[in-house]
Amino acid sequence: MAGTMKALVKSRREAGLWMEEVPIPEPGINDVLIRVLKTGICGTDLHIYHWDAWAQQTIPVPLVVGHEFVGRVERVGSNVAGFRPGDLVSGEGHLVCGRCRNCMAGRRHLCPHTQGVGVNRPGAFADYLCIPMTNVWGADPHIPLDILACFDPLGNAVHTALSFDVLGEDVLITGAGPIGLMATAVVRHAGARYVVVTDPNPWRLDLARRLGATRTLDPRHGALAEVQNALRMKEGFDVGLEMSGSEAALEDLLANMCHGGRVALLGIPERATPVNWNLIIFNGLTIKGIYGREMYETWYKMTVMIQGGLDISPVITHRFPADAYAEAFAVARSGQAAKVVLTWSEG
Ligand code: NAD
Ligand code: ZN
Numbered sequence: 001m002a003g004t005m006k007a008l009v010k011s012r013r014e015a016g017l018w019m020e021e022v023p024i025p026e027p028g029i030n031d032v033l034i035r036v037l038k039t040g041i042c043g044t045d046l047h048i049y050h051w052d053a054w055a056q057q058t059i060p061v062p063l064v065v066g067h068e069f070v071g072r073v074e075r076v077g078s079n080v081a082g083f084r085p086g087d088l089v090s091g092e093g094h095l096v097c098g099r100c101r102n103c104m105a106g107r108r109h110l111c112p113h114t115q116g117v118g119v120n121r122p123g124a125f126a127d128y129l130c131i132p133m134t135n136v137w138g139a140d141p142h143i144p145l146d147i148l149a150c151f152d153p154l155g156n157a158v159h160t161a162l163s164f165d166v167l168g169e170d171v172l173i174t175g176a177g178p179i180g181l182m183a184t185a186v187v188r189h190a191g192a193r194y195v196v197v198t199d200p201n202p203w204r205l206d207l208a209r210r211l212g213a214t215r216t217l218d219p220r221h222g223a224l225a226e227v228q229n230a231l232r233m234k235e236g237f238d239v240g241l242e243m244s245g246s247e248a249a250l251e252d253l254l255a256n257m258c259h260g261g262r263v264a265l266l267g268i269p270e271r272a273t274p275v276n277w278n279l280i281i282f283n284g285l286t287i288k289g290i291y292g293r294e295m296y297e298t299w300y301k302m303t304v305m306i307q308g309g310l311d312i313s314p315v316i317t318h319r320f321p322a323d324a325y326a327e328a329f330a331v332a333r334s335g336q337a338a339k340v341v342l343t344w345s346e347g
Pocket of ligand 1: 042043156174175176177178179180198199200201204219243244245246248249265266267268269290291292
């Protein structure tokens, strides 16, 4: 399929993204060419847009960016089984090597050779995306397209939230960004007793309550100890999910866990941060780092939880046509937004 397509490209080593005409990717024998319908804007895309230190070190220029998407199969390589033109699909943005110990053992989310769609190789903010068949997830067409466009970050939320048993437990989530908000709904759905969410952004705390938070806290105006008292909690939080990347939030979270508490860390701090290890040692905390999603158990779980009534739709606060990307990116970084979805084709 020769020809060109519209794509959002990081084409200059400076802040910004540019809508350009680029060649439609040509699928190899194991690849699936996908007509993109909708995409989500992720914090990673904002870093690339702003061309911060991480982006400058990581992104090859020029690059089509974006990795959260839903689309329809346009064409498949000659070796592809299980997908046909017209199928509704989303996809895993981490390409793994397939040969390392973890990959061979089925722990593909722990592959040390991960390549990122829209980070290390051409991405989804385009009319067409080409990825290996092993990265394609057949979507349930009964799930709304906007929600399917968010499966990648929902996967981060689900993988983190389900890392530990939350049934009947008290859960603390620090950070009410799109992922913290989705995790709020997930732990509620999974049977947590109390879900306490912290964020210095009142607009996002309001959303957290809509997604099922028992209590929310602006850490500038109160302490988690007071929230625990108000809820008559005696032991501390059973499960902690760090979803802000903030050093202060991590410190606060560790100090408010019960003895034997379990902590999953998703938020990415900007720099190496000091940690009070004594809290972890004397309180017997378990700490788990999270990267990405499990391939493909997380994809399965998020599908069946949505089929079973999990509702993350309030997290999608804004929708724009792809051509209005400049406005969409401005809204996404405004703080008065959570997930922003771009439409590429009504297909
Ligand atoms: P986001 O930046 O939109 O949300 C972070 C939230 O944390 C913001 O609402 C911010 O106001 C809040 N915050 C800042 N300081 C805080 C504090 N002291 N206490 C509580 N909240 C505070 O990000 P997101 O898209 O929801 O992602 C959440 C985090 O996860 C980010 O750090 C992101 O880089 C990271 N992330 C990690 C992975 C992974 O695989 N490990 C994948 C995606 C995102
Ligand atoms: Zn591997």
